[in-house]
Amino acid sequence: MTDHDSTERLERHACFGGWQDVYRHRSEVLDCQMTVGVYFPPQADPSHPRHAPCPVLYWLSGLTCTEQNFIGKAGAQRYAAEQGIILVAPDTSPRGEGVADAEGYDLGQGAGFYVNATREPWSRHYRMYDYVVEELPAWVESDPAASDARAISGHSMGGHGALIIALKNPGRYRSVSAFAPIVAPSRVGWGEKAFGAYLGGDREAWKAYDAVELVGSVRERLPLLVDQGGGDEFLDAQLRPQLLQAACERAGHPLQLRMRAGYDHSYYFISSFIGEHIAYHAAALRA
DSSP: SSSSSTEEEEEEETTTTTEEEEEEEEETTTTEEEEEEEEOOOSSOOOOOOOOOEEEEEEEETHHHOHHHHHHHOHHHHHHHHHTOOEEEESSSSOTTTTOOOOOSBTTTTTTOBBOOOOOOTTOOOOOHHHHIIIIIHHHHTTTEEEEEEEEBBBBBBHHHHHHHHHHTTTTOOOOEESSOOGGGSSSSSHHHHHHHHHHEEEEEHHHHHHHHHTTTSSOOEEEEEEEETOOOOIIIIHHHHHHHHHHHHTOOOOEEEEEEOOOSSSSHHHHHHHHHHHEEEHHOOO
């Protein structure tokens, strides 16, 4: 990234003709330092014969993850290099001294759930929705290598984030996809715990961050692409893609739900199909 006084590059690795970087920058929205993985494809280099500002695919990771899980395990850089797409993978929550945390993996640091918390002690820092929708793109897209053409994707908690952010922001994203998303957080244990803590006990307020609740009222019919492993250990208790399928059928909202027999919740699953997702986004970003 260029011309950011509050930005520090922590890592740089040559990768498929481009560069996998990791940055630390100051987030005013989250009131802390945030780390972000950014992959620049070869086409982002001014010396490349097909150089042009590159569209951006934002990736949102799941519970317990940092930016490192996606950039190290998904194998996405190969496909981004082929398609000329910048990949941006932020951390999943605010972190650091003074940032509220909790026991367990499914609340607090590493579990931001891509909402704007309204309850103490979470509301000071846990505003991942605003960070992903506004502050992160402003930071990324101020770099001349990036265009303002955006797509968004994610896994599990991050798949939930990708779906609700795309649904709530018509015209902002060219495409959206998700791997094993938490489609109805208001109805499953992970979401009930997080939403109760971050948003309070009013379940009506939870609907603003629930994809199953949102699809019936959105103005833009942006198609949803969802891959779900049939062998996922969280399928029935936490993910429940059939709820999204039924809601989309009721609303006439386009959904492509692909059940992948035998695949679990891991990055083995993601790495198997990430190339198809990046090709899907590339087609929309070029349209």
